[in-house]
Amino acid sequence: MSEDSVEPAELKRSDIMQIEDDRFTADNVAIVTGAASGIGRATAIVLAENGLTTVATDVDEAGLDGTLEKAEEVAVEGEIHALPGDLTDDDEMDAVVEEAAQLGDIRFLANIAGMQHIDSIGDFPMDTYDMMHQVMLRAPLYLSKLCLPRMRETGGGVVGNMASVHGHYVTRDKVAYNMMKFGIRGLTRSIAAEGEGENRSFSISTGYVKTPLVMNQIEDSAESRGITEREVVEDVMLGQARTKEMMEPVEVGNLFAFGFSENARHLNGNDLLWDGGYTHTYE
Ligand code: NAD
Numbered sequence: 001m002s003e004d005s006v007e008p009a010e011l012k013r014s015d016i017m018q019i020e021d022d023r024f025t026a027d028n029v030a031i032v033t034g035a036a037s038g039i040g041r042a043t044a045i046v047l048a049e050n051g052l053t054t055v056a057t058d059v060d061e062a063g064l065d066g067t068l069e070k071a072e073e074v075a076v077e078g079e080i081h082a083l084p085g086d087l088t089d090d091d092e093m094d095a096v097v098e099e100a101a102q103l104g105d106i107r108f109l110a111n112i113a114g115m116q117h118i119d120s121i122g123d124f125p126m127d128t129y130d131m132m133h134q135v136m137l138r139a140p141l142y143l144s145k146l147c148l149p150r151m152r153e154t155g156g157g158v159v160g161n162m163a164s165v166h167g168h169y170v171t172r173d174k175v176a177y178n179m180m181k182f183g184i185r186g187l188t189r190s191i192a193a194e195g196e197g198e199n200r201s202f203s204i205s206t207g208y209v210k211t212p213l214v215m216n217q218i219e220d221s222a223e224s225r226g227i228t229e230r231e232v233v234e235d236v237m238l239g240q241a242r243t244k245e246m247m248e249p250v251e252v253g254n255l256f257a258f259g260f261s262e263n264a265r266h267l268n269g270n271d272l273l274w275d276g277g278y279t280h281t282y283e
Contacts, residue, residue, distance in 0.1 A: 004228035006218055009210040009248045011042055013074045016049045017254040021261045024051040026078055029104040030260070031055045031096070031147065033087060033139070034113030036063025038211030039162060039252045043110050045071050046253035047260070048078040055100040058113065059086045087113055087139035088131065097146045106150045107157040108260045111140035111184070114162065116213070118173050129176045136180035141187055148191065148199050156198035158260045161188050162252075163203040163271060168279045181205075185271060192269025202259045203271045207278045208237045209247045243276030 030047045034040030035056030044056040044067055056067050064082035071080045083099050085092040100106055114136050117128045144159050151157025166174060167181030184203060191201035208214055214237075221232045234244045255272055258264055273279060 004230050006210075006215070006229045006233055006246075008212075008215050009042075009250070011045060011070060011074060011248075011250045013049070013076075015248065015250045015254075016046050016074075017257060019050055019257055019261045019263065021050070021263075023107060024261070026051060026053050027104045028107040029053045029055060029100050030108035030110065031057060031100050031106060031143070032110040032112060033057055033143070034162075035067055035082075036060035037066075038213065039209055039249045040110070040112040041067045041070065042249035043112060043253035043256045044080055045074060045076055046250060046257050047108070047110075048076040048080045049074070050257050051078045052108065053078055053104050054080045055083050055096065055103065056080050057083050057085045057096050059084065088134045090142060093139065093142055093146065097143065097150075101150060105154040106147050107154065109143055109147045109157070109159045110162070110256050111143065111159065112162040113139070114177075114180070116174065116177050119175075120173050121175050124175055132176045132180055137183045137187065140184060144187070144191055148195075151199050156195075156200070158199070158264075159188075159191050159201040160256045160259050161185075161201065161203040163188075163205045165205055165207050165273075165275050165278050167203070167205050167271070168273065168275075188271070189269040195268065197268075200265070200268045202264065202267045202269070204252060204255050204259070205271050205273045205275060205279075206247050206252055207241055207275045208233070209249055209252055211249055214246070238276065238278070240282065241276040241278040242281060245276075247274065247276075 030052045032044040035044040036058035048054040085096040164181045170178040188203040
């Protein structure tokens with residue numbers, strides 16, 4: 001790798017934050033969506049390493065196998081169970097939650113699955129909008145609806161939702177993504193409002209994270225703009241940020257673990273904006 005290129009993320013056990021928490025035990029279950037890739041995969045591995053029985057769910061079964069392989073390579077402490085499911089299908093989500101409940105008490109839910117589509121409002125395909133809405137907003141609500149009563153029965157739990165800097169401000173040609181990320185912050189607050197201090201919720205907003213999706217965009221942009229990969233990251237993607245390094249997926253996984261832990265017991269309905277100064281500063 002030259003210093004102009006950008007290295008892909010490599011999850012190492014030593015990068016995982018270890019948190020002491022009475023509820024991070026094998027009889028408690030965390031469900032993680034989007035767990036076949038990127039941030040979801042890293043989060044599932046972080047939660048398992050912290051001792052939770054972790055359910056990794058995704059529509060991409062081969063990707064889930066990759067998550068299990070990575071977990072084995074890292075030698076995580078807890079168990080990861082791959083339960084495939086499509087977030088556009090209520091029956092499949094019912095089945096995932098039912099199976100997860102057989103493994104222990106569902107205490108934590110991480111809604112991470114998502115997708116992007118770039119088009120102006122005038123050209124935006126409505127069937128793509130409908131799909132993004134189903135995966136990125138309706139499914140997080142439906143899974144919360146299934147899990148929150150179970151969490152309450154066992155003494156309370158936490159829902160963590162993956163938002164973005166696009167849940168704080170927006171860029172052009174990403175109308176559906178912007179709407180979903182603002183929307184997920186609304187779901188987060190609604191869960192807090194109804195949680196009566198027993199069930200909590202929080203969201204996480206980051207700028208660019210080194211996931212396969214973003215790494216491919218870097219390569220393509222470097223080629224089409226005739227600049228180096230590093231210039232794409234520093235000048236184009238993170239041009240507005242003060243920190244010129246993208247986050248690693250494992251760092252986002254660590255934030256989920258922190259948000260789920262008792263250290264974050266006063267974090268309820270709000271957002272962890274980990275954006276390297278992107279949103280609130282400018283030069
Ligand atoms: P990714 O593409 O690597 O992973 C997304 C996962 O969602 C995939 O494994 C995919 O199979 C799954 N998924 C899509 N449709 C599904 C469906 N119908 N049912 C079940 N699973 C489905 O993406 P990522 O970069 O890891 O992003 C994860 C989340 O983080 C997304 O919500 C994204 O918006 C958000 N996010 C990403 C970045 C970034 O820079 N990568 C920054 C901020 C927020």
